[in-house]
Amino acid sequence: MPNIAVFIEQRDGNLKKVAWQMLSEARKITDANDGEVWAVFLGDDASAATTEAGKYGAHKIFTAGGENLSTFNSEAYGTALANFCKNNNPDLLLLGSTAMGKDLGPKVAAKLECGCISDAVGMTFDGGFEFRRPIFAGKCFVDVTSSTSCTVVSVRPNAFMLNEVGGTAAAESFDAGIDGGNLKAIVKSVEAATGGKVELTEAEVVVSGGRGIKGPENYALIEKLAETLGAASGASRAVVDAEWVDYSHQVGQTGKTVGPNLYIAAGISGAIQHLAGMSSSKCIVAINKDANAPIFKVADYGIVADLFDVLPVLTDEVGKLKG
Numbered sequence: 001m002p003n004i005a006v007f008i009e010q011r012d013g014n015l016k017k018v019a020w021q022m023l024s025e026a027r028k029i030t031d032a033n034d035g036e037v038w039a040v041f042l043g044d045d046a047s048a049a050t051t052e053a054g055k056y057g058a059h060k061i062f063t064a065g066g067e068n069l070s071t072f073n074s075e076a077y078g079t080a081l082a083n084f085c086k087n088n089n090p091d092l093l094l095l096g097s098t099a100m101g102k103d104l105g106p107k108v109a110a111k112l113e114c115g116c117i118s119d120a121v122g123m124t125f126d127g128g129f130e131f132r133r134p135i136f137a138g139k140c141f142v143d144v145t146s147s148t149s150c151t152v153v154s155v156r157p158n159a160f161m162l163n164e165v166g167g168t169a170a171a172e173s174f175d176a177g178i179d180g181g182n183l184k185a186i187v188k189s190v191e192a193a194t195g196g197k198v199e200l201t202e203a204e205v206v207v208s209g210g211r212g213i214k215g216p217e218n219y220a221l222i223e224k225l226a227e228t229l230g231a232a233s234g235a236s237r238a239v240v241d242a243e244w245v246d247y248s249h250q251v252g253q254t255g256k257t258v259g260p261n262l263y264i265a266a267g268i269s270g271a272i273q274h275l276a277g278m279s280s281s282k283c284i285v286a287i288n289k290d291a292n293a294p295i296f297k298v299a300d301y302g303i304v305a306d307l308f309d310v311l312p313v314l315t316d317e318v319g320k321l322k323g
Contacts (some may be wrong), residue, residue: 005090007217018096025160027057054169080176082111098141115146137276212267216244270295
């Protein structure tokens, strides 16, 4: 009878879609094994999270707020989640494999002295939990288990499908166990870099450009197609290193890991480091005039042509289909 806790991540009141994906998958497992799904929200206004959590499968939502949790603080959030787990004993604590989740996961696991599994893309239960995660820059997958009573697991965005159950979550507050006087750091303000219109790591469609765009002025072709598709725009490391676009757009081993339903790679050769960040995409379309480019080995569809000929036509045709 496993009970699964899911951290509901939010930034400036914007709730992360990966939380609902984790709730959906967790509910499938608990329904089959007579367990419960618990959402955990940290912050001041939990009303929207309560409604959405119930819709995607949470039986209960536990909330904690106050001055020390109004803005993300790694120490405060880590302490709050650890205290929740100590008092409620979930079998799993799931977090999104986002910047926040990657920060919190190891911290909470260390406080609980329990197992920590990162970047999971699959989860099953048969008397015990088993998780699938990529290794060797995404070239292989390994199935892992944990021997501790509670396990902290970060889940790659878009690894699980959304599924609405249409239920309601009973709301309960809990004591985060935070005394403002014992925090070693206090967040005074947050200054975030301006990224794309669509969050790259959670986008269902991503359009990325590589060295083949030839210059910063041509990145507009990538952005225009992305805007037409309602997608996020990404880039390879070569483009970022050349300072053609901001680092926040970089997809790859040293950038952001994405797993959209559709990934369009234009002018990207397919270096191992880039493939590590996008190889889990459901469908990959490669556009490159070099027929021997490594990207074609992982692509579901390949277009051997000059991106300057393909992208404008593709953008126009998508625009026509969308009316």
